[in-house]
Amino acid sequence: MFILAVPQGYAIAVTSLAVASRFFLIWAGAVGFVYLQELFPTSVRQTATALGAMSARAGGVMSPLLNMLAVFHWSIPPAVFSSFTLVAGALSFLLPETRNKELPESADEVENNR
Numbered sequence: 001m002f003i004l005a006v007p008q009g010y011a012i013a014v015t016s017l018a019v020a021s022r023f024f025l026i027w028a029g030a031v032g033f034v035y036l037q038e039l040f041p042t043s044v045r046q047t048a049t050a051l052g053a054m055s056a057r058a059g060g061v062m063s064p065l066l067n068m069l070a071v072f073h074w075s076i077p078p079a080v081f082s083s084f085t086l087v088a089g090a091l092s093f094l095l096p097e098t099r100n101k102e103l104p105e106s107a108d109e110v111e112n113n114r
Contacts (some may be wrong), residue, residue, distance in 0.1 A: 029056075059084075 033052070040048040058079075069076040104110045 033049075036052045037045060037049055063077075066080050068081040069080075
């Protein structure tokens with residue numbers, strides 16, 4: 001996004017922004033991977049980590065293919081990836097921790113439920 005703000009003649013600035021963005025993408029992936037492992041209990045941690053890694057690989061495989069659909073309309077790739085996020089959010093309501101329960105709205109409610 002910031003690369004578009006740099007005029008065409010500044011190759012060093014464009015390269016620097018591209019390298020910095022790649023660094024932050026890799027950093028965010030590493031943080032997400034560690035968070036994924038800490039999110040689940042020990043009994044299912046290996047299975048959850050494997051499913052998370054498979055999902056990330058599936059998204060990486062699909063992204064170039066979905067980018068080709070932008071030839072037909074520019075909004076197709078964002079719509080497809082957004083639908084995955086919405087479906088994952090909707091499926092989270094089926095988890096046993098949140099099924100048929102009101103979610104707490106403050107930190108005090110969370111502390112009182114323990």
